[in-house]
Amino acid sequence: MLAVDTPEQAAAEQQIDALATLCKASADPLRLQVLRVLSRDSFGVSELCNLFDMRQPALSHHLKVLAGAGLVATRREGNSIFYRRSELGQRPELEALQQQIFRTVDQVELPEALRDNLSALQRQREENSRTFFHHNAHKFREQQDLIASYEQYADTVAQVLRDAPLQRFDSALEVGPGDGAFLRELAPRFQRVIALDNAAAMLERAQTTAAKADLDNIRFIHGDTGSSELDGLQADCIVINMVLHHTPEPRQILQDVARYLAPGGVLLLTDLCQHDQGWARENCGDLWLGFEPADLTAWARSAGLDDIASVFLAQRNGFQIQVRLFGRH
Numbered sequence: 001m002l003a004v005d006t007p008e009q010a011a012a013e014q015q016i017d018a019l020a021t022l023c024k025a026s027a028d029p030l031r032l033q034v035l036r037v038l039s040r041d042s043f044g045v046s047e048l049c050n051l052f053d054m055r056q057p058a059l060s061h062h063l064k065v066l067a068g069a070g071l072v073a074t075r076r077e078g079n080s081i082f083y084r085r086s087e088l089g090q091r092p093e094l095e096a097l098q099q100q101i102f103r104t105v106d107q108v109e110l111p112e113a114l115r116d117n118l119s120a121l122q123r124q125r126e127e128n129s130r131t132f133f134h135h136n137a138h139k140f141r142e143q144q145d146l147i148a149s150y151e152q153y154a155d156t157v158a159q160v161l162r163d164a165p166l167q168r169f170d171s172a173l174e175v176g177p178g179d180g181a182f183l184r185e186l187a188p189r190f191q192r193v194i195a196l197d198n199a200a201a202m203l204e205r206a207q208t209t210a211a212k213a214d215l216d217n218i219r220f221i222h223g224d225t226g227s228s229e230l231d232g233l234q235a236d237c238i239v240i241n242m243v244l245h246h247t248p249e250p251r252q253i254l255q256d257v258a259r260y261l262a263p264g265g266v267l268l269l270t271d272l273c274q275h276d277q278g279w280a281r282e283n284c285g286d287l288w289l290g291f292e293p294a295d296l297t298a299w300a301r302s303a304g305l306d307d308i309a310s311v312f313l314a315q316r317n318g319f320q321i322q323v324r325l326f327g328r329h
Contacts, residue, residue, distance in 0.1 A: 015093060015094075018094060019094060019097075021068060021069045022069045022070070022071070022094055022097065022098065022101075024065070024069070025065050025066050025068065025069035025071055026069070026071065026101050028062070028065075030052070030062055031062050031065065031066055032105050032108075033052070033110070033111075033114065034048065034052070034062060034063070034066065034072075035066070035071060035072070035085060035101070035102065035105050036105045036106065036108060036110060037051060037110070037114070037118065038072065038083060038084055038085045039085060039102070039105075039106050042082045042083060042084035043082060043083060043121075044080045044081065044082050044083075045059065045060065045063070045080070045081055045083070046080075047121060048063070048083065050117065050121065051114060051117045051118060051121065052114070052117075053117075063083055066083075067083075070086055070094075070098070071085065071086060071098065071101075072084065072085055072086055073085070073086040080278070085102065122248050122249065150178075150181050150182075152313070152321070153241075153270060153313055153321050153323065154181065154182070154185075156311055156313060156323055157182070157185075157241060157268065157270050157323055158182075158185050160268060160309065160311060160323055160325055161185065161189070161237070161239075161268055163309075164237070164266045164268070164308075164325060165264075165266070165308070165327070166236055166237065166264070166265070166266060167264055168236045168262070168264065168265075169189055169190050169191065169236060169237075170190065170191050170192065170236055171190055171191065171192045171193070171194070171233070171234070171235045171236055171237075171262075172186045172189070172190040172192070172193045172194070172235055172236065172237040172238070172239065173193075173194045173196060173230075173233065173235040173237070173238045173239070173257070173260060174186060174193065174194070174195050174196065174238075174239040174240075174241070175196050175197075175225060175238065175239070175240045175243055175253070175257065176196070176197055176202075176240065176241070176242075176243035176246070177195040177196075177197060177202075177203075177206040177241075178202060178205075178206065178241070178242070179202070179205045179206060179209055180195070180205060180206030180207070180208070180209030180210055181209065182239060182241055183195060183206060183209065183210055183213075183215060183218060184209075184213050184215065186237070186239065187210070187213075187215040187217055187218055190217075190236065190237065191217065192217055192219070193215075193217055193218045193219070194218070194219050194220075194221060194230075194233070194235075195207075195210075195218055195219070195220050195221070196221045196223060196224070196225070196227065196230070197220075197221075197222065198222070198223060198224045200222055203220055203222055206220065207220055225252075225253050225256035225257055226256055230260055233260040234260065234261070234262035234265075235260050235261060235262060235265060236262055236264070236265045236266075237265060237266055237267075237268065238257050238260065238261055238265070238266075238267045238268070239267075239268045239269075240253070240257070240267070240268070240269045240270070240271075241268075241269075241270045242270055242271060242272070243271070244269070244271045244288065244291065245271055245272055245286050245287065245288040245289070245290060245291070246286060246287060246288075247287065247288075248287055250288065250291070250299070251299045251302075254267075254296075254299045254300055254302075254303045254305070255299075255302075255303045257303075258300075258303035258304050258305055258328070261305075261328050262328070263328055264327075264328065265327070265328050266308065266325055266326065266327050266328075267300070267305060267325070267326040267327070268323075268324075268325055269296065269300075269323075269324045269325075269326065270321060270322070270323045270324070271290065271291055271296070271321070271322060271324075272289075272290035272291070272319060272320070272321060272322070273290050273291065273292070273293065273312070273319075273320040273321070273322050274289060274290040274291055274292050275289050275290045275319055275320075276289065277289065277319075290319075290320075291322075293310065293312075293322055293324075296322070296324060297324075300324075300326045304328065305326040305327060305328060306326060306327050306328075307324070307325075307326055308325040308326060308327045309324070309325040310322060310323070310324050310325070311323040
């Protein structure tokens with residue numbers, strides 16, 4: 001008679017196979033470089049081909065191996081597939097090994113040529129975003145309304161702000177204030193407000209809104225979250241409403257703003273949940289098709305912030321908005 005594996009033996013064999021797959025996938029210099037690059041961002045296949053100066057069939061093979069081992073996850077955006085590191089492996093018993101691989105590879109410095117390619121890609125992403133808003137500032141509300149109009153989430157965001165466990169109301173920072181609508185909520189509640197935007201045309205619209213509402217405690221800064229004009233800022237509240245999906249490095253934005261948050265302060269973040277409506281890239285200037293809530297939580301935690309509260313708003317057009325409140329621990 002043929003021996004029949006017991007359930008325990010079958011499970012052990014599956015575990016050994018999974019371990020072998022994980023070890024094989026991580027035993028290639030190029031694949032380790034890919035994991036290193038994916039540590040802070042997600043990239044489309046064509047972007048990765050440009051970064052590594054490789055043809056797509058060759059790189060796709062390596063990505064398939066990484067995905068098969070559970071080291072990378074994919075998401076489809078229109079006709080494109082984007083890759084990111086998978087923080088949770090396919091098998092819980094191998095998660096510790098996977099995390100150790102990530103931690104080890106993250107300590108390795110990227111080659112200069114690859115760093116240059118990454119910088120060039122980020123500059124192109126930023127330029128694409130600025131160009132879109134420069135040419136479409138006059139249509140801001142119209143473009144925004146295609147997905148989620150301000151009125152659909154404004155009351156909820158304002159209520160989360162009112163319920164936030166704040167002890168001080170000295171200063172607030174809004175990153176990407178758009179046409180300035182939420183400044184009307186911030187200015188009466190805080191002694192000083194900073195409105196920061198890297199698109200001059202949008203900052204002008206926010207200034208016009210503030211002037212019409214007689215809001216005279218707002219300082220307007222043309223720049224990004226790395227601006228030297230923010231040095232030394234300790235804000236009691238930082239607001240980022242529907243901005244991250246327009247930015248090339250959302251995780252870095254959270255790292256930046258966490259430096260400006262005072263002890264006991266809160267970060268109020270509103271953005272789209274992940275979706276598959278690729279048309280939003282061309283029509284609305286979106287660089288990301290929303291975010292998984294778990295990704296925002298992980299990025300905030302790595303920036304030293306705790307998850308305080310979350311509200312999810314379903315839209316009639318199928319989109320979902322997440323309103324998140326994080327605090328400094």
